Amino acid sequence: MVGVKVLDEEKFDVIVVGGGLAGSTAAYILAQQGLEVLLIERGNYAGSKNMTGGRLYAHSLEKIIPNFAEEAPVERKVVNERISMMTEKDAVTMSYHSPRLAETGSDSYVVLRGKFDRWLFDKAEEAGAMVTAGIKVDQLMVEDNRVTGVICGGEEMKADVVILADGVNSLLAEKAGLRKRVQPSHVAVGAKETYELPAKVIEDRFSLTGDEGTAWLFAGSPSSGQVGGGFLYTNKESISIGLVLGLEHITESGKTLEEMMVGFTNHPEIAPLIKDGKLLERSGHVVPEAGLSMVSTLYGDGFLICGDAAGFCLNIGYMVRGMDLAITSGELAAKAVLKAKEKGDFSSSSLQSYKEMLDNSFIMNDLSVYKNFPAFMDNPRIFNQYPSMLSGIMADMFIIDGKPALPLRKKAMKHLKAVGLLNLAKDALNGVKSV
Amino acid sequence: MTVNNIWVITDDQNAVGELCDGGRQLGKQVSVILFSDQNRAQEAISSGADQVYLFGQAGESVMIEDYSKSIAELLRAEKADLVLVYSSIRGKLIAGRIATQLGISVLSNVSELTVDDGSIIVKHMVYGGAAIRTEKALTDTVVVTVGSGVFEAMPKDAARQGKVNEINPNVDNAGIRILETRPKQGELVNLSAAKRVVGVGRGFAAQEDLKMAEEFTALVGAEMACSRPIAEGEKWMSKERYVGVSGVVLKPDIYIALGISGQIQHMVGVNHAKTLVAINKDKNAPIFKQVDIGLVGDLYKVLPKIAEKIKAQN
């Protein structure tokens, strides 16, 4: 049995820190290839401490565990996308239905980390990884600038290589001086609440059937005009709803995240959707925001960093995407280790293959596509004036109160002027440039 | 089966009254087994016993539990229908041992006991108080353990007549010798009598901080109680003062919980309070789902202020 050998020589091939999606994926693949893997999760069970909006783009895990959605505890398959521009009272909503949303490869699922991470963690164990939950890695063992293991509660455990998948505030990497401090402007914070509702009620309110689900994003008043946005995802028997906001903007808005959350959940567009729902949980978490510009050290002598810890997360203001990046980066880290294992060389130069694989993957591609996006988003107009402009136009179009009507062009102009045509053009241009 | 012969076994004289009362309600004939002396036996009779079996105090080095075999024989011979054993530590061990002799289970820590056309029905908590289970006894002799508060002692009647049988039992050779018996310094409290109770929990970071609570308790003229960790983990207060499924169950007019999260095992001890009040800094603490009045705040900050204001009033 795995354990026996390990205890004799007190050393693993690989230690993976963090039982999130990145870590469990890496451990799963390595164990499958017969390596001695130790997967260490701080929470009492994987996912117990993790937070996400809830939408997992399937493509990444699909490659590793085909048809995973059939066995994994996914909540609902997203078949309906909605985006709303909001002001305090109104909302302009676009809705998108398409069979393409359901096609394997481009499908996506709403997940609850408490269940989903746990499942993937257990898969890693089934595959033969040694797993320990409820144990926190306090620091990395570093011997002459080489990571040689981890230290938990005074106990040392050695390994040829350590994979850091310990999430966005990867203190370990920082402590070991492998990575610089995260700048506030580089992170956003998220708040999320989950409301319990009977499946029937959810299906009625979102006109869904069976396992179908809705993904809904919001710009404008949810972040009270600040850079950021809101999200809403339908689970089987609950609704996840939350906000993401640039850390440095919270102060400017003069409102606390909690206050914004209250405002959001009471918005006429939202309130009826979660009506009578029982608040199951409330959580807050940091999101690496600045995309590529935040990606720092990815590997070195005896270590690799993946997932949020590496900064692999796209925050496009109104939506955050990191789970599929976490999974694929975990996969690539594992592959890099397998290569290194063949050579029996775990030095920085040997682990460099990780970076190469990343560069050729969608991860670096998408990160660079959105490279300037955070900057572009970092513009109150997007989240403030445009939503009110849009809803203004809509109001004129739809609200008939007997006042003499203006031709539509004039109606629109009135609102466009409010923002300033020049600004509009500028933002449009930047928007295009940044994508 | 009809319930005629009720037997009461207790190592604590104070329980005799209540258990005899229970016996009289449930059956015809009440026999009491005591481990004391003639006076206590007479007292038991005036409290409702028809017969007393005196297993005199065992020798210094012998545990009364080691009479279990003899007791079991007696119960078998006398065709006991129901055996009410006081749920003291010793009582529990005796109950377990005699039940085993009789080849049956013990129905433990029952909160309610009734006879329904000849069969004995008991209620007791399961899952740490999350549920109450109702069971129907199926055996010829039924052994239950009962705490105080289940029955009400009836007034003593010195005129009652009854028979006292002195037994000199043989001690099972159980291989246990008492080397020493030290009285516990633990003070005697009767929380169940208190009308107002203040309960303290892990919200208090250090023993000396309990002073705050003591002053407050005195101020509102209450008795002080606590959650289990305070009595057992921290040992800051005596065991007699912890409330809950495995501690004391209270029925006060008001219970004020300070720094108590409100886990079920604790709350079942106070659910019968007329008014429940809680102070806790965590607004998601379970206790706030079951209080009449709650204050979300750091007790270190608010308790002194509250005390001030109450003083000001008086």
Added chain:
Amino acid sequence: MRVITCCKAVPEAQDIVVTKDRQISIEKAEWKFGQYDLNAVEAGKQIVEAVGGQLSGLCAGGKILDNSKLRKDILSRGLDDLYVVMDEKMEQADTYQSAKVLEAAIQKMGDFDLVLCGAGSSDLYAQQVGNQLGELLGLPVVNAVNKITPEGDKIIVERTVENAIQVLEISLPAVFSVTSEINVPRIAGMKDIIAANKKSVSKFTLSEINADNLPNSSSEILSTMAPEQVDRRLNILEGESDEVIDAFVKLLSAELK
């Protein structure tokens, strides 16, 4: 010295959901070993650490005991090996039936010097299986054991009864139920958890320990229901400002009138 600790897996009380009309459901509940059985394991561990020997775990229960996480968890707390008796019948076993099965298993487990039980199982909390097991084995049996000091073929224990502390000299083998105050169970470290993976687990069916004909249950379960909920006013104030405190004191004083 060979010590056997009896541990029972139980559903977590706080995971129990109350469905309509006070019915309860343990379907969603996480299973754990009883909080108080961990005191028994710790007590056993301290003994073998002091005088050397082997610490075996014994648990009887339903199919949940197939859960390797559950078994690893208890093994990681210091057991050397674990014996599991698995049968659906055990899911509703009463105290006598449980004691019978444990007795049979212990006979199968070979020589031992001491059997330790917890203060009570976290689901039934009958506080009897230990007492009944001791009586069945015909061995010295004590509950409420609060201190254990091995002395050769004897053992000295302190037992806390209501108003006194008894110091007892007990000949081995014997069966004790320990208090929940006797110690603070250690938290498993990384190495304990890793070690748990290689420890041996022996599984028995009832027939393998010649216990397939259990004695009849002493009682029939008529119902298991959530206690009646008292409706509370839920008048909850938030904050530490003087206004809030005043309001709170006002409410409180009204109750204290």
